[in-house]
Amino acid sequence: MSLLEVKNISKVYPGLKALDNVSLTVNEGEWVAIMGPSGSGKSTMMNIIGCMDKPTSGEVLLDGVDIAKESNKNLTNIRRDKIGLIFQQFHLVNYLTAVENVMVAQYYHSLPDEKEAMEALGRVGLAERAKHLPSQLSGGEQQRVCVARALINHPQLVLADEPTGNLDETNENIVLDLFRQLHREGTTLIVVTHDPEVAEAAQRTIVLEHGRLVKEIINENFVS
Amino acid sequence: MKRQQMYFRMISASLLRRRSRMLVALLAVTIGATILSGLVTIYYDVPRQMGAQFRSYGANMIFTAAADSDGLTTDQVERASALIDAEDLVGLAPYRYESVRINERPVIAAGTDMAGAQSTSPYWFVTGEWPSGDGEALIGKAVSNTYRLGPGDTLTAQYVPEHAADAEEVEPIERTFKVTGVLDTGGSEEEYLFISLADMAALTGVDDRLDVAELSVSGGQPKLEEYAEAIAAGVPEVTPRLVKRVTQSENTVLKKLQALVLLVTVIVLLLTMICVSTTMMAVVSERRKEIGLRKALGASDNSIIMEFMGEGLLLGGIGGLLGSGLGFAFAQMVSRNVFNSSITFQPLLLPATIVVSILVTGLACLSPVRSATDVDPALVLKGE
Incomplete structure (x- = not known):
């Protein structure tokens, strides 16, 4: 059953066509990678799927709701309730501890629960570092806090933008292992990356170039 | 949470x-x-x-006798001043003025409470000492010049009762005072002889009679007006008046x-x-x-x-x-x-x-x- 259906979307900025008639379907529990060089439309695609932008034309059905037609307020609610975001720059609130950063996502979603947030950090192997500020954590640790924050509200879809872009190989493997674990648990993952190794970890890879979907690769050797 | x-x-x-x-x-x-x-x-x-600060510029309220009254008494002044909050009453100086003679020349004598006069008129400059008891006098600078008197000298004041038909036929009452200080104010006070109220009573033979009471009261014009209204209503024998040049400039x-x-x-x-x-x-x-x-x-x-x-x-x-x-x-x-x-x-x-x-x-x-x-x-x- 499809969780996300992108139907013929285009995004046009003055003097630039960022996306040109792109279609994509992502099933529940699927792990999809979106690859492409700079300027290929990856970020625009992420923004639209992540309910932070709307296409100029086309439909984007997320769990059956056409998010292209929703108001900004509804998009905020959909993003809060259904999507978990993981960023290349981690984007942790620098004056909040690791556990507080996780609780911020709970705060906007429902009720903050420190015990549950601690469990989420434990799941990414950071229970011991829960009371540390982001400045006291390594890049890999910060990204794992970001993962814990993205998962805390049990989203239907996890969107990761270059999740390993700022990590060394060791931490990259830790994050990919976490993604594999999430996939095994049935989480739907869409990972935007320019790193072929990260893309190869996914079940399917979509390649964008100049705003067009130019290739779709099924990973025959996918191991969850 | x-x-x-x-x-x-x-x-x-x-x-x-x-x-x-x-x-x-x-x-x-x-x-x-x-x-x-x-x-x-x-x-x-x-x-x-x-x-x-303004209180150093002198009295800002004056009590006089009501129009139909012969003069003020100490009791009336005390009752009227009791209507002013003690913390606002900086000073009160009752005055009784009479014409006396010194060496056969007329001088205005002012009987007052010296401590009260000091409080209400802190700008008065005295060469020598303020009188501290009966039989002592403070003389104005003009009086001092006229009679060549200074601190330590004595003077004799004569009082002729006003009601006498022919003053020369009446035996004047005489009293001698020791001059303790000379008053310099730059005003009309320099022409006066200041003695205690008890000495004035002894000199004139009339006790407990006041012409005016000068008060130094802390507070703005609205507060002073409130006090004046309360006194006029509470003690009708006393007519309170504000010294407008002081109160208005304060205001x-x-x-x-x-x-x-x-x-x-x-x-x-x-x-x-x-x-x-x-x-x-x-x-x-x-x-x-x-x-x-x-x-x-x-x-x-x-x-x-x-x-x-x-x-x-x-x-x-x-x-x-x-x-x-x-x-x-x-x-x-x-x-x-x-x-x-x-x-x-x-x-x-x-x-x-x-x-x-x-x-x-x-x-x-x-x-x-x-x-x-x-x-x-x-x-x-x-x-x-």
């Missing part, structure tokens, strides 16, 4: 863990609150402070001074608002990514407004609390250096300063916080 607990945890963490930036804003609010609290304290204390100076303090207070509040607003603008600007992140995590515009306003209002509260204490110290310092006296702490000023600081900070934050809601959540996905 309740949402409110997390809310306070977030805004307190923002203030405590981002000290350097927030200290600038806190400093602005605290300085503003300090000046506000200090100036308002001075604003309300100025009438009392200036009243005390004018006080009003101008209070207007000046008020103006400075308003300007300080405006400057505080500008400073806080600028700081909050900078805070919002440097936290654009954080705002974008919060929105990406599902924060509504109202949540963003609540969080930034919460920080601003908490700053306002803390600044107001600090400012009310520092403001009192500031007002005390000004009072001691300018007016040479202390002020009392007004408890109501503490909550008032905190509330005003919160309001001013809230107003200052409105525009920056509104701009925070314009931040695009997609900002955080840009990988720079």
